[in-house]
Amino acid sequence: MAQAMRPQMMGARVSRVEDPRLLSGQARFLDDIQVPGMLEVAFVRSPHAAARIRGIHTEKAVQYPGVHAVLTHQECSVLLWERDTYKVGQPVLANGEVCYVGQPVVAIVAENRYVAEDAAELVVVEYEPVTPVLDMRESILEQPRRVHPEAENVFFHKKYATPGFDEAFAKAPHHLTASFRTNRQTAVSMEPRGTAAMVDAASGRVTVYASTQSPHRMREDISHLMEIPEHLVRVIVPEVGGGFGMKANCYPEDIVVVAAALKYKKPVKWVSDRMESLETDVHARDDIHDVEVAFDGDGKIIAIRDHLMADGGAYPAYPFSGAVGETSLASRVLTGPYDIPHLATEIHCTYSNKTPLGAYRGVWGPIASFIQEGVVDRVARHLGLDSAEVRRRNMIRPGQFPYRNAAGMVYDEGSYLQSMEEALTLIGYEGFRARQAKLREEGRYLGIGISVFVEPTAMASSEAGSVGYESCTIRIEPSGKVTAALGLGPSGQGHETTMAQIIADQLGVRFEDIVILHGDTDSAPFGGGTGGSRSGPIGGGAALVAGRQMRERLVKYAASLLEAGEEDIELGNGQAWVAGVPDRSIAIRTIAETAYTNVRKIPEGLPIGLELTARYLPKRPVTFSNGTHIAEVEVDIHTGVVEVTRYAVVNDCGTLINPTIVEGQIHGGVAQGIGSAILEALHYDEDGQLVTTSLLDYLLPESTDVPRIDVRHLETPSEGEGGIKGMGEGSLIAAPAAIVNAISDALTPFDGMVDTLPVTPPMVLQMVSGGRTR
Amino acid sequence: MAAVEDRISIQLQVNGRQHQVEVAPRWTLADVLRHQIGLTGTHIGCEQGVCGACTVLLDGEPVRSCLMFAVQAQGHHVTTVEGVTPETGLSPLQESFRDHHALQCGYCTPGMLLTAQALLDRNPTADEGAVREALTGNLCRCTGYQFIVDAVLAARDQGRDE
Amino acid sequence: MKPAVFQYRKAETTREALEALGTNPGAKVLAGGQSLVPLMNFRLSRPDVLVDINGIEELTLVEKLDQTLAIGALVRHSTLSQHPLIEREVPVLAEAARHIGHWAIRNRGTIGGSAVHADPAAELPAALVALRASVVVGAPRGERTMPADEFFLGYYTTALAQDELVMRFEIPLPARRMGFSEVVRRPGDFALVGAYVEDSDAEAAVTWFGLGAMPERQVVEAWPKGQDERQALLERLAREVQSDDEYKYAMAVNVAERAYLAAQKEG
Incomplete structure (x- = not known):
């Protein structure tokens, strides 16, 4: 022994x-990689949401001093296409049409970025604009047109129901409906994307420096798409300044940079600027959920029906579409930590003339939690019950593990109820209501919001991992x-x-x-x-x-x-x-x-x-972390501005490797959750122009927007090696729901409940003026 | 091929050292620090003055190096993160950042350190509110700021004890 | 996101600056650069010649002359927010300056630059209008002076000619009670709506920003003491300003009410 x-x-x-x-x-981050003779790339990008290209004139750009080469689809015709999964793929440089604002059309390779941008302005592209497809519900109906003539707008459709759903739903004594909307957001890593490539003269191999989350996946993608044997590609990931799921894809620019380095036998680099990042990093969270809930008089939820829709953008991001990721898993964890016997879901993922949808930390999770916790609070308000009590009545009990949820997902052991009870103590839930009532008399509107979350981690096939x-x-x-x-x-x-x-x-x-x-x-x-x-x-x-x-x-x-x-x-x-x-x-x-x-x-x-x-390879296909977030907010009903004032987290990710690092992950996720809940939105106008193309328009949380976060750990080990569970996403999964529930709670006197992410000051003012004061 | 623009020769005083560099007038201070002088600790995150990753000290005051042209920095003292790092080891503020896990990806960290250092130099008794207010111009996407604030406050207390 | 090619001229005196502006029709003044350089990085502004006025000493002065406070165009926001003379004579201006951008921005941004940029949601243009400041403008033809409310013409538009240079602002110093308030999503952001409310013995007025295309000072006989009556009046005044967002009116009334209450504390 x-x-x-x-x-x-x-x-x-x-x-x-x-x-x-x-x-x-x-x-050394990507842009710190500098070798002699290195050339830099700037892209000419589509100014239209949808247009046919009638001509591309690059003569002036080619002649501009300092320009080494100009590439169009003719010079680089790789298609980002996952053939077995989707009917369409994106050409790395536009081929005859553009399908979203920011789509790369022409690449300029020049002695430095300044010169490359000068030359990019000299390229003339003749566009013939066509009507953009911008509305998800219309797109499902193939209106106003198909985004891609060769493919239906709905590129993913799925239906599911538990046996006996209709009967159970119909027989329930209480029903409510709600429609939830999440608006487009994106990861905004502080270091933008970037790629550099150079041929190793000695071995003839190509070395690719990539700011990516998955070095082998990137090597595989380059090898597969460009038909270079894998052993001739070396991918090096330097220091990466944040990824959050957004750097899990292979992007058009990655391929163009490698192609240029191979074609011109020169080191070539491209680093995204912030405008390119907001326009072309994968977007996320463009979802609508039409929900119907059946429950009994005690607040026990019997059945949920959800029509999930996601706008996947113009092309499936390569190699996976975030729209499918957001909806298909959301549909499987929609019941969260609650023992809800019946579920019926229908999913539509559609094309549009917007930036492709990909992953952003939590992917399906923040959306599923927003729905699931919003449903619980609606049931509580409908019946006049305390929302923590409704959670207690629905929660999966310790004796029920391993628990198979209504969608067939099997949860390993977790500490659902315990995490909530400890979080309620941590935030001082008991005393809150009295404080809330007293301050309300002074015209101050405080609210408290609970979010009990499950976090499926270590999926045997995660979105970043090609392998389990x-x-x-x-x-x-x-x-x-x-x-x-x-x-x-x-x-x-x-x-x-x-x-x-x-x-x-x-x-x-x-x-x-x-x-x-x-x-x-x-x-x-x-x-x-x-x-x-x-x-x-x-x-x-x-x-x-x-x-x-x-x-x-x-x-x-x-x-x-x-x-x-x-x-x-x-x-x-x-x-x-x-x-x-x-x-x-x-x-x-x-x-x-x-x-x-x-x-x-x-x-x-x-x-x-x-x-x-x-x-x-873990034995279980997934292990579930869990926990509870409770947010306290103050809503200024005169300006609509929301301040998150107090925050408590009880987190259970199994055996801890390094508690400090876990806490850092939680803090960061909560901050992003505050952004998701009240600040961050990518907004398109009626022509399909992205109007939030700078960090003055896309608002990230600042140091004064995030309160102190009180964190406690529980440790329910997984059955996997070391008892470790994943935890990178749970805090962003839970936080938006906690904050919007707190806002709804604060606005109880006006009857409103938040159904849209993020909540903006005008929306708050509308809820205040639209509601009646009780 | 003819050059698109003239270059001019300037003297820059960076981290106490004189540098003679040839620059185009349009090159930002951030780009020249990084690519001409080789001080890549100064990071670029938005090029419009919002994110604070490119923050350097100009005569001791935090400024955005993406919103200044290198030619403008002549006659001033520029300090970058390399300039606040001791020859061996780390500065007390840097140590405090490490002790408090005040960084994850580290991309915002140099700007964050310079802003915090300038704050503590000016206001050795800064409280949490003052620290948070001073750091509003430095965006961090990883940490949620709490450990950064803790690190700055701890460095402040350490400075007091000395 | 890199600026287009330009020529750089460093001006040591206002005369040099005016000469450079006068001889180059495509020239622009570079002051703090906190609004201009982002525009140049986005290539939304592409001057042929950049006239750097940062070395011109006389533009950095803050002086009291009789009943007027003169503030040079190159005075930076960080100076505005803590200059003893400004704190004493026009505390509301110091207060407003503290709300501009972030520390690093305030260390470079200038009052002249902010005025010339004329962002309708910015704090300083509205402050100049609210304080009934005069704008002293240098030109090859000599200096001219105009009231701030004639200087601002609309969204990002002023009465400044291409070859002119803002020299300084002159703020009259009557006994004044004025309060400031604004609504921002995050500290340092441009305001969704903001207001300066004056409740002096001789003058009662409100100046909004972020509501219309430019700051506008609306004078009333006196502010009603009753809150409901006062808010009704504010609502009427706000509605006189053309705003693109209906929700801003409600915000404007509330923010002006806060500015009014702040003015009461001015003693």
């Missing part, structure tokens, strides 16, 4: 190894120091720290003696990358499995060299020793020396060297 592991680093609040380089300005597993290579160097490599694509999550924590415990080496490599397809084993809250549970699981396998090897070495039984060997602090006899010890460095240089002493059956790769 091997000595029980005594984890010391797992669960510890370790400072990040990434920080010194980031704090001192030494980190992750891989980890561990190499103990001859010096005894450790190099480990994973296929992850971190963008601020601190994987160099957390993965090292996991491995340190397994190997018994010092945390400081481990370096984690990632983001280079030449060094990292094949993996799915980062997204869908998979890096902790699946990546961490792979690190754990690889660490355990290496540990077993170390134990065998130690047992042989110390002449003891394997079961008596303990590892720690860079040493192996015989349990209870600390004098009988050997340094891991000595074991490593033996493994590499003193190979005659290697115990029988073990290979030369200390290097191995492990792959980990």
Whole structure:
């Protein structure tokens, strides 16, 4: 029996190894990659939502001093098309038509970005505008026209109902209907997208620097789309300044940059500016849910019918459409943490003349929570019940796990009710109502909003991961120091720290003696990358499995060299020793020396060297994190401005690797949730022009918009390796619902309930003036 | 090919060092710091003065380096994140950022550090409200700001004790 | 997002600046650059020549002359917000300046630049109108002076000719009680609506911003003491201003009410 592991680093609040380089300005982001002779790209983009192209004139641009080349569809005709899934794909440079504002039409390759932009202005494109398709409900009816003549506007349609739904729904004593709308938002990573490519003269391979969440996925996409064998493509992901799902796709610009580097045999770089980012980074959250709810007099919800619609934009983002992601999973977790027996859903995903829809942190989750928590609050208000009490009456109970929800999703063990009760205590729910009533008399409108969430994580096929597993290579160097490599694509999550924590415990080496490599397809084993809250549970699981396998090897070495039984060997602090006899010890460095240089002493059956790769595929297709957010807001009914004043989170993501990092993720998600709830919206006008193309129009939360967030942890381990559950998205899944429910609560005297994200001051004023004061 | 524009030779004083650089008048200070002088710690996030990633200190005052042309910085002292980093290790504020997990992706961090450093230099007793107000011009998409505010307040307290 | 080509002229004196403006019809003045440079980065503004006035000492002065406060065009928002003379003589201006943009923006942005940019939702143009300031403009033909309410002509439009340079603002200093308030989504944003309300012994007036195409000062005989009556009057005044958003009227009344209450605290 091997000595029980005594984890010391797992669960510890370790400072990040990434920080010194980031704090001192030494980190290398995409735009910091600079090599001699590097050319820069600027794109000529569509100014129309929908138009036929009658001619492209590039002569003046070609002749402009400093311009190296000009590319149109003729020079670069790759199609971003997932053939088996969708009927249409986007040409990386427009081919005869444009289908959304910002679509790349011409690429200018020049000595620097200034010159490239000068030349881009000299390109003349003759457009013949056609009527844009902008309304989701009309698009379903193929009105005013088809976006793509060869394909129906509805590119994804699905219906589902639990057996006996109609009868159960009809027999329920109470019903209500509501229509929920989420407006387009986008990730807005502080570092915009970017790509650089150059041919390696020695090997003839192409090296692609990409600001992406998934290095291997990017390599696969480039290889597949451009018909270059995979072993001739190397993708390196430098420091990534935020991704949030938006950097999980392969974009037209990525392909154009690689094509230009190959064609002109020069290093080529493109970095998105902020206007390009708001126009062409995948958008998200363009959904409508028409909902009907059946419930009994106690507030027990019996059945939900939901017609889910999502505007997928002009093309499916490559390789997956966010519209399908947002609706199909929302339809499967729509009942959230509640035991609701009946569900009927119908999904329509449509094309339009808008930017393609992709992933933004939480994808389906913030929408599903907005619906599910909005439904619970409506039931409570309808019956005059306390909304926490209605939640209690509907909540899945501890004895019900594993729980199969009405859509067939199986939830592993969670702490649903406990998280809510603890959050209610944390925020002081008991005392709130009295405070609220008192302040209301003074003309101040406070509200409280509860959001109990489930977060499906570590999906065996996440939106970022082409694969459900992750891989980890561990190499103990001859010096005894450790190099480990994973296929992850971190963008601020601190994987160099957390993965090292996991491995340190397994190997018994010092945390400081481990370096984690990632983001280079030449060094990292094949993996799915980062997204869908998979890096902790699946990546961490792979690190754990690889660490355990290496540990077993170390134990065998130690047992042989110390002449003891394997079961008596303990590892720690860079040493192996015989349990209870600390004098009988050997340094891991000595074991490593033996493994590499003193190979005659290697115990029988073990290979030369200390290097191995492990792959980990979780047994369950998904593991659910959970928790509760409670927001307190104050609504200024005279100006419509909402302030989030207090905030409490009880979070359960299984076994914690690093609580501080988990808290950072929660804080950030809540901040984005505040943006989602009251600030951020991408707005198109009636011609299909995006009018929110700067950060003065698309409002991100500032330091004064986010209150102190009080966080408590619960730990219900998963059944997977290490008990780890994912947690990157849960806070943004929960937060918008908590905040809008708080706004609805504040506006109770005016009868209104929020049904649109985000809530703007004019909407609040309308709710105030439209309602009557009780 | 003829050049599209003339370049002029300017002297820039950055982090206490003189740099002679050839620039086009339209090149922003941010671009020249990054691409001519090689100080890539100054990041570009919006080029319209909203996000604060490109914040540098001009004679000790925080300014947007995306909204100044490099030619305008002649005769002024420019400080970038590289300039507030000690030769070895980190500054007390940088250490405090690390201790409090005040950064995730790190892209906004240099601008955040310079703004916070300028605040503490001016107002060594800044309270949470003052810290939050000073940082409103520096957007962070990762942290939700709380740990940044904590880090600045802790650095303030440390400065007081010294 | 990079600016188009331009030539750069650094002016050491107002005379040099005026000369450069006069000889280059495509020239523009570069003051703080916090409005102009974003426009140039978006290539929405593309001057052939940029005349940098940042080194001109006389444009940075703040002085009291008799019953007038003179503020140079190059005085930056950060100076406005904490200059002892401004804090004492026109505290409402210092207060308004603190609400402009963010710290780094206030360190560069100038009162002259803000006036010339004439954003209808900006704090300072409305302040100049509310304070009945005069705008002193330099031109090759000599200086001219005009009241602020004749300087602002509409959305991003002023009476300034291409070859002219705003030199300074002169603010009369009668005994004055004035309050300021604005509605913003986030601190530092341009206002959805804002108002300056004056309730001096001799004058009662409201000046909105973010409501119409330019700041407009509306004078009333006196503010009613009763809140309902006062708000009814404010509503009537607000409706005289053409706004593109109906919801702004309700906001405007409430924000002006707050400005009125702030004015009462001015003693």
